[in-house]
Amino acid sequence: ARVKPLVEAADPVYTRPVTAHFMGHVGFPPALTLTDEHGHSVTATLPDPLGEARNRALDEAGLREQLGKLGGTPYHLQDLTTDLSGAGFLPVSALNALRRDAAAQLTALRAQAPERRTAPRLDSTLAALPRTERAPVPATPQLHVLVRTPEQLDAALEGRPDSITLDYLELYGLKPSVERVRAAGIPVRVASPRILKPTEQNLQKFLQSLNAGILVRSGGLLEGLQEQRGPDSGGPDSGGQESGGAELTGDFSLNAANVLTTRALLDLGLTRLTPTHDLNAQQITELAGLVGGQHLEVIAYGHLPVFHTEHCVFCRFLSSGTDYTNCGHPCETHRVALRDERGHTHPVMADVGCRNTVFEGRPQVAAPHLGAWLRAGIRDLRLEFVHETPQQVTGVIEAHRAFLAGDLSAADLQATLDTLSAGSGVTEGSLFVPHDFGTLDALPVL
Structure with missing residues (x-):
């Protein structure tokens, strides 16, 4: 009514x-x-x-x-x-x-669309587009680890990767963990939610208050961070860092699928950018050749997010409440997974806005493609964990480090990761490249 x-x-x-x-x-x-x-x-x-x-x-x-x-x-x-x-x-x-x-x-x-100003490029081909290097390419590849629980953080600290990203459900519990990572002498980042609504602007202020790097997952947050930057703080020579601000890394959800989008996002002040999951491994290699591998941070191990929704299964099935005000927050004390018809379980994680993400149960690994990525100049590899135990976190970090040191072949790395998956197996997932990829069937001449 x-x-x-x-x-x-x-x-x-x-x-x-x-x-x-x-x-x-x-x-x-x-x-x-x-x-x-x-x-x-x-x-x-x-x-x-x-x-x-x-x-x-x-x-x-x-x-x-x-x-x-x-x-x-x-x-x-x-x-x-x-x-x-x-x-x-x-x-x-x-x-x-x-x-x-x-x-x-x-x-x-x-009702008319607003007039938009464009700056036409003077070069006739993408290959001819010049770009000032943001930073020298590291001599050795870097391993970045993303963890979602304090137990995983303990294992990550022992593994001493080149950076640790905290993707916790409860953002306001981040500060002690940020301080722990910083005290260990390891660069630290915090992951933002994938959606930032008009009523959630305080999340941006909180993330900035941590004085840590930020893994940016939404265009709204990236735009909000622009307002905090001076007129000379962006651009390709800025190193992706505002004056006195935090280093910004763009995540896959910014949907960088081609050279134009990638360069546009990098020019907004990002240090590096993770390509969208819509690209297979060969397309990521080609993108690195166009924009420079040092500008990409690729996911070498992780669980593909297959579904993202406002609906909270924790509230629906583990409480008698209706929303975060009366559900008792079962997401903070329970682990939930969906079991499909084949018996595979797929982890479900909630974020600070009570939105749920369903992840592919089998970890997606890039072992067969790491050699091509490294030859393309990619030097930043990220390992992401969802429901892994501390022992699995340690094993995955050590296996990748052994591969980068030349102690494991790509096939041995994949076999090791398959063993660490505790029976679920691993998959190439969205990275899979079909044998006939990039070829077109001959069209009949009429």
């Missing part, structure tokens, strides 16, 4: 303020100009000149009464100014027609 008047309203429920200016000079066509709160302005005129009044002439009070009759339109009259010369007369019907014409023009103008 409360919603019906809103969704079935005959007239607009909300109207926007407009200012009106009426020009009426005897002997000249009258004109009405309407301007909205964003500065959009239109002018409507009548074809015939304004005649002289025999009895009552046009005045501001009468004009305000007639021009303020904007019922049925998305506007209301906020202010009126007039420019009258002589004792002019205008029938009410003509004044109403003038008002309707101006309102229709304003509505049409507001």
